Amino acid sequence: MSEIITGVPRYKLNTGAMMPAVGLGTFGSDKYTPEQISAAVLGAVRSGYRMLDCASVYQNEDEIGRVLKELFSEGCVKREDMFITSKVWNDQHREVIKACEKSLEDLGLSYIDLYFVHWPFPNYHAPGCDGDSRNPDSKPFSVDEFMDTWRQCEQLYDEGRIKAIGMSNMTVSKLESVLPLCRIKPAALEMECHPSFQQEELFEYAKAHDIVPIGFCPIGSPSRPERDRSEGDVADTELEEVVKVARDHNVHPAVICIKWAVQRGLCTIPFSVKEPQYISNLKCTTEDPLTDEEMELLKKAERNCRLVKGQVFLWPGATDWKELWK
Numbered sequence: 001m002s003e004i005i006t007g008v009p010r011y012k013l014n015t016g017a018m019m020p021a022v023g024l025g026t027f028g029s030d031k032y033t034p035e036q037i038s039a040a041v042l043g044a045v046r047s048g049y050r051m052l053d054c055a056s057v058y059q060n061e062d063e064i065g066r067v068l069k070e071l072f073s074e075g076c077v078k079r080e081d082m083f084i085t086s087k088v089w090n091d092q093h094r095e096v097i098k099a100c101e102k103s104l105e106d107l108g109l110s111y112i113d114l115y116f117v118h119w120p121f122p123n124y125h126a127p128g129c130d131g132d133s134r135n136p137d138s139k140p141f142s143v144d145e146f147m148d149t150w151r152q153c154e155q156l157y158d159e160g161r162i163k164a165i166g167m168s169n170m171t172v173s174k175l176e177s178v179l180p181l182c183r184i185k186p187a188a189l190e191m192e193c194h195p196s197f198q199q200e201e202l203f204e205y206a207k208a209h210d211i212v213p214i215g216f217c218p219i220g221s222p223s224r225p226e227r228d229r230s231e232g233d234v235a236d237t238e239l240e241e242v243v244k245v246a247r248d249h250n251v252h253p254a255v256i257c258i259k260w261a262v263q264r265g266l267c268t269i270p271f272s273v274k275e276p277q278y279i280s281n282l283k284c285t286t287e288d289p290l291t292d293e294e295m296e297l298l299k300k301a302e303r304n305c306r307l308v309k310g311q312v313f314l315w316p317g318a319t320d321w322k323e324l325w326k
């Protein structure tokens, strides 16, 4: 291992905690094994990553926990210098305490820095299912059910087992209905965000409410599972605006997606198990910034292309995935 990357920008959460602007995504897209992902976590933290985006549904928190133990015991990093997230999966909305305890145990931690409600519905699909699978028990969004889940997160926060609570896969209208009811406000919002899907309204709404937006699929998730692929999807790394800026900076278009996200004010969580990739995804935020003109050009890459449509969470009677995003 050559250098340790430092100087990565950080954001202050409404809890006062600092969160790095780049974290390593840990969802293997049904393509990479837990061993490959935990090996990437090991290499990434040794290279300077200080944030990991985890979730129980990624089915690798125990492997990541083993690697964290190794990193802490070799003195590479201290627990307090890491920012680690996890998420409660949809089938555990009524048992959030139990779900969080399992993630804590698997990750080998006494607290999680930021714990998300992964989706605002208790609609379960099995990991690895195909895009046409439907669960007859799925239901539309319910403020009462969501708030019951949130209250359990608030209890975990009160007990110090999670240091901040986050929401994920929300919309402005859902946020408007739940934010006034939250005793502990969300500190961060995980949302799909990449040049072809910029979610300007949701991004601005989060900022205006002192919630740090965290963009997932920042590179347009080129390795995403089949269930998240549809006709008409665009590849962010092939967009003319992104390719032009990448050529001018002599870097891969993926790197431009990361620079753009961070300069825009997002935290971003690119996934990669490949060392040169994850190193460049972190390092690029410390050097050679995009110009104002390039940021303007990249605004034009918007194509309203949502990749994670969530159709597997539709309830009986609902046929269009857009129902999930009202």
Ligand SMILES: NC(=O)c1ccc[n+]([C@@H]2O[C@H](COP(=O)([O-])OP(=O)(O)OC[C@H]3O[C@@H](n4cnc5c(N)ncnc54)[C@H](OP(=O)(O)O)[C@@H]3O)[C@@H](O)[C@H]2O)c1
Binding pocket: 024, 025, 026, 027, 028, 029, 053, 054, 118, 168, 169, 190, 191, 215, 216, 217, 218, 219, 220, 221, 222, 223, 224, 252, 254, 255, 269, 270, 271, 272, 273, 274, 276, 277, 278, 280, 281, 308
């Ligand atoms: N909250 C949620 O509901 C939610 C949903 C989705 C994702 N997430 C989180 O967001 C993370 C990131 O999303 P994602 O994994 O779907 O997609 P992504 O980060 O947009 O794309 C990852 C892929 O991009 C390629 N890549 C990465 N760095 C590169 C580089 N420097 N140069 C060239 N190619 C590069 C790799 O493809 P190859 O593998 O082909 O090399 C990698 O597998 C996830 O891991 C997860 O932690 C959260």
